[in-house]
Amino acid sequence: MTAPQPEGTEATKSPGIEYFPKSKPWRMADGALHLLGMRCPHCGAKAFPARSVCHACGRDDGMETVELVPTGTLYSFAEIHAAPKGFPTPYVIGFVDLDDGVRLLGQVEHRAAELGMDEKVQLVEGVIRTRGDGTKVVSYKFRRRSS
Amino acid sequence: MMNNAYVAGVGMTRFCKMPERSFEEIGQEAVLKALKDAGVERDAIEEVFCGSALTGRSMGQRVLRDLGMTGRPITNVENACSSGSTALREACTAIAAGRAETVLVLGIDQLTRLGGGTIPGVETDLDPNLGMVMPALYAMRARRYMQETGATRVHLAKVAVKAHEGGQLNPYAQFRNPVTVEEVLASRMVADPFSLLMCCPTGDGAAAAVVTTKKKAAALGKKLIRVAGTALQSGLYKPGFRDLTRSELTERTAKLAYEQAGIGPEDVDLAEIHDAFVIAELMYYEALGFCPPGGAPAFLESGATRINGSKPVNPSGGLLCRGHPVGATGIAQVCEAVWHLRGEAGERQVEGAKVALTHCTGGGVSGLDHGSCAINILVA
Numbered sequence: 320m321t322a323p324q325p326e327g328t329e330a331t332k333s334p335g336i337e338y339f340p341k342s343k344p345w346r347m348a349d350g351a352l353h354l355l356g357m358r359c360p361h362c363g364a365k366a367f368p369a370r371s372v373c374h375a376c377g378r379d380d381g382m383e384t385v386e387l388v389p390t391g392t393l394y395s396f397a398e399i400h401a402a403p404k405g406f407p408t409p410y411v412i413g414f415v416d417l418d419d420g421v422r423l424l425g426q427v428e429h430r431a432a433e434l435g436m437d438e439k440v441q442l443v444e445g446v447i448r449t450r451g452d453g454t455k456v457v458s459y460k461f462r463r464r465s466s
Numbered sequence: 467m468m469n470n471a472y473v474a475g476v477g478m479t480r481f482c483k484m485p486e487r488s489f490e491e492i493g494q495e496a497v498l499k500a501l502k503d504a505g506v507e508r509d510a511i512e513e514v515f516c517g518s519a520l521t522g523r524s525m526g527q528r529v530l531r532d533l534g535m536t537g538r539p540i541t542n543v544e545n546a547c548s549s550g551s552t553a554l555r556e557a558c559t560a561i562a563a564g565r566a567e568t569v570l571v572l573g574i575d576q577l578t579r580l581g582g583g584t585i586p587g588v589e590t591d592l593d594p595n596l597g598m599v600m601p602a603l604y605a606m607r608a609r610r611y612m613q614e615t616g617a618t619r620v621h622l623a624k625v626a627v628k629a630h631e632g633g634q635l636n637p638y639a640q641f642r643n644p645v646t647v648e649e650v651l652a653s654r655m656v657a658d659p660f661s662l663l664m665c666c667p668t669g670d671g672a673a674a675a676v677v678t679t680k681k682k683a684a685a686l687g688k689k690l691i692r693v694a695g696t697a698l699q700s701g702l703y704k705p706g707f708r709d710l711t712r713s714e715l716t717e718r719t720a721k722l723a724y725e726q727a728g729i730g731p732e733d734v735d736l737a738e739i740h741d742a743f744v745i746a747e748l749m750y751y752e753a754l755g756f757c758p759p760g761g762a763p764a765f766l767e768s769g770a771t772r773i774n775g776s777k778p779v780n781p782s783g784g785l786l787c788r789g790h791p792v793g794a795t796g797i798a799q800v801c802e803a804v805w806h807l808r809g810e811a812g813e814r815q816v817e818g819a820k821v822a823l824t825h826c827t828g829g830g831v832s833g834l835d836h837g838s839c840a841i842n843i844l845v846a
C-alpha cells in the first residue's frame with residue numbers, strides 16, 4: 320500500500336529510462352519538482368509516498384493526494400564512497416525537511432565539501448543510478464537553491 | 467513475570483570470516499559449547515529459539531538436525547540486529563509462562579554468504595532505492611551530532627581505538643590488533659565522515675545460551691545469573707522531522723528494561739552496546755543514561771568507558787572489533803556479560819561486575835529510528 324508501485328504505466332515509460340518510484344509520483348512546474356504525497360483530511364498529517372490509511376490517526380477514508388512544497392532545508396548529509404552497483408560513487412545523500420514538514424531522503428547534486436548544514440535546497444529531477452543494461456533510473460533529488 | 471529466567475550456560479564461536487565452514491557447523495559449535503558450559507544433556511532442552519537475520523530459513527532446524535536435537539518446538543526469530551536478543555526474550559517468556567524449564571537460545575549468521583560489501587536494503591523500501599546504505603545513515607547522524615555538540619572526527623576515531631583495546635584481549639574477536647587515532651582517520655573513506663575503521667566488519671559466527679529456572683540453575687551448580695530485565699520495542703514512524711542525534715527508541719527500551727530490573731543506569735557495572743558505527747556508541751551512552759545528552763564525547767575522553775573505568779562499555783571490543791554476524795550479536799553480548807559476572811573474562815575482566823546490560827538495535831526501515839531495539843539486563 321505504501322510501497323512503490325511495481326509496474327509503470329505506459330505514459331511513464333521511455334526507452335533507456337525508468338522512474339523511481341515507477342508510478343512517477345511527481346509533477347514538474349517551473350523547473351521545480353512537486354512530489355505527490357498524502358494529506359489526511361481528518362488530522363492534517365502529511366506523508367510521502369501517498370497512501371490510503373493515515374499513519375497518524377488510523378483513518379482509512381478520504382485521504383487526499385496533494386503536492387508537497389518543492390523547497391526545504393538540508394538536515395544532514397553523507398558522501399558515499401562504497402555503494403551497491405550502479406550508484407555513481409562518490410555521491411551525496413541527505414535528509415531534507417521540506418517546508419511543509421515532510422522529511423525526505425534523497426541524493427544531493429553536490430560534493431560534501433560544497434555543502435553546509437541547514438542549507439536551503441529544492442527538489443529537481445535527475446538520474447540516481449544506472450542499471451547494468453544502461454537504463455538510467457530517474458527520480459527526485461536535491462539541488463542547492465540559487466539565491 | 468519476566469524476571470525468573472537464569473542463564474546457566476553460554477558458548478560462542480570466534481567471530482570472523484569463515485566461508486569455508488557451513489553455517490550448520492558454525493551453529494553446532496556454539497550449541498555444543500553452551501550445553502557443555504551449562505552441564506546439561508541435549509535431552510534436557512525443551513524448546514529452542516533461534517535468532518538470525520540474513521542467512522536463511524528454518525535456521526534452528528538446520529543447525530540442530532545433525533545434533534539429533536530436532537523434534538521439540540523450535541522458533542526462528544528474525545528482528546534484524548536484535549534477532550538474537552529477541553530470541554532470548556522469547557526464551558524468558560516460555561519459562562515465565564511455565565511452558566518449559568530449560569530452553570536453548572541460538573544466535574547465528576554467516577554474512578560471507580552474501581558476497582561482501584554493505585548489507586543490502588529491502589527493495590520495496592524507498593531509501594535503499596535512492597542510494598541509502600547503513601554506514602550513510604549513521605554518518606548523517608554523526609555529522610549532525612558533531613554540528614550540535616562540537617564533537618570532532620577525532621572523537622569518532624577514539625571510539626574505535628577504545629574498541630580495539632577490548633578486541634585485543636578477546637580471543638573471540640574478529641580484530642585483535644591495536645589501532646591509533648591516526649590509523650583510524652587514515653583508513654579509506656566509506657561514507658564521509660566515516661572511514662573504514664569507524665564501521666563494524668562483516669563476518670560469520672554463532673553464540674548460544676542455555677536459559678532455565680532458578681531451581682534447575684541452582685541444581686547445575688553454576689553461579690546464578692538472572693535475566694532481571696528483558697525489553698523489546700520497535701521504532702516509531704515519523705514522516706517528518708526527527709532528531710537524529712538521539713535515539714528515542716533506545717531511550718524508550720532502556721526505561722522499560724531498567725524498570726523491570728528495578729535498577730538505574732548508575733547500577734550497571736558493564737554494558738555491551740550496539741556500536742555498529744562509532745557514532746552509535748556515543749549516542750547510546752546518552753540514550754542508556756550513562757552520561758547527559760551531548761556529554762558523550764567528554765565521557766569517552768574521561769576514560770570512564772574503558773575496561774578499568776567507572777562504566778566499562780564493550781570490553782569485548784563491541785561490534786567494531788568482535789564483529790557483527792547480525793543475528794549472533796545479541797547472544798554474543800550475553801556470553802560476554804555472563805563471563806564477566808562469573809569472573810571468567812580473563813584479561814579483559816571487569817572486576818567485581820554484578821550487573822551487566824546488553825543492547826542491540828537495528829534494522830533499516832525508512833521513517834523509523836530503527837526497526838527494533840532489545841535490551842537485556844543480567845544480574846549475578
Ligand SMILES: [Zn+2]
Nearest residue numbers: 359362373376
Ligand atoms: Zn490522520
